[in-house]
Amino acid sequence: MKKETRISNAVIRRLPRYRRYLRELQKKGIKKISSNEFSILIGYTASQIRQDLNNFGGFGQQGYGYNVDDLYNEISAILGLDKKYRMVIAGAGNLGRAIANYTSYYKSGFLVEGIFETNTELIGEKIHDVEVMDYEGMVEFIEKKHIDIGIICTGKNSAQEVADKMCFAGVRGIWNFAPLDLEVPGHVALEQVHLSDSLHALAYHMNKKE
Amino acid sequence: MKKETRISNAVIRRLPRYRRYLRELQKKGIKKISSNEFSILIGYTASQIRQDLNNFGGFGQQGYGYNVDDLYNEISAILGLDKKYRMVIAGAGNLGRAIANYTSYYKSGFLVEGIFETNTELIGEKIHDVEVMDYEGMVEFIEKKHIDIGIICTGKNSAQEVADKMCFAGVRGIWNFAPLDLEVPGHVALEQVHLSDSLHALAYHMNKKE
DNA sequence: TAGATTGTTAATCGATTAACAATC
């Protein structure tokens, strides 16, 4: 990584996509790719690809292109995917289960360490090897286990309070699936997935396609 | 709605958010809001709010502001939320279940009419009043029931084939949760929710906050 | 060396913000 210039969010959003396509190339046994070939594949301009990558350093080689394996590793490192993340989920409903499943399945460094619920009927259950525990114990668990990420799969009404507890207990990131915008302290990273916003954007585009 | 100028995607993405905040204002019984007050609440500049809304028409009144109820209804109509959408889900795993639940719960005009699966053990089950059916029958079902939206909650490997079938059968939109970029015909709207991209962006931001 | 392709600067394009005249 090069200088300490602020990287625009648009660039960051494209990195995981670059990485996905590089992974596919790896699987196909392809060893090198030029920005031009990559452009055709991924649908960004070659210029944008080179510009994006050069925010972080010169990963290519003139006259040759980019080494697929190397670039994949570089992008993984930039995103911080060479590290492990301990996570807890609040809410053991279908969405919480889906996320627990999902992140376990696509393994990598994101580990679901516990799921917390207020509904006593669900407490004690095991979801994909992860225990559903009483919400009362969440803060202590986060502190003791040095949890990095809190995932919010509760309803809208409790989401902010749950996030507050998670932040208080020391998480460094919140992944929010509740349909409202959370407020978190400045030192905590926040990523929100607003499913209904996404569905509404789809509806808009469907009506423009007539 | 005014002229026929192309609306930028950035604007469209903000509309559902405007709508969410307006809904909250409605619940609180607030009847009017100025772009300045709205700015403080939602975190966009007042200028941007006025600019955005004026893409679609003059919904405000000089010297007064915007009527909350009216603006909510206008934005809903712009997004097409005054219409009904019949949907099917492919994949009855946790994610499919979560989506079925979610869209049923937040009711509105999005109706899950059926869930399709290849795993015979799940076929016949009912999820929130919706039947899980054999994937073999999906195309016919979409045609007969005039399904508008296909939701893809399958694994990565079958996702493109499922999308192809849905498009062939006549859906007008695809909501994709499988972790790859789908290709759809030009007349079909496509909205992709890449959960792992979102998690990776979170990881990046966590490492920047040190 | 010649050819290819990057890294990087400059030009363009589009989106956001500022300013203010129109008007309720």
Added chain:
DNA sequence: TAGATTGTTAATCGATTAACAATC
């Protein structure tokens, strides 16, 4: 009418694309 606030045009800012010199 005076005050407030929109609608809209103009200015600014940032992101994307084009161009090309550097270099493998």
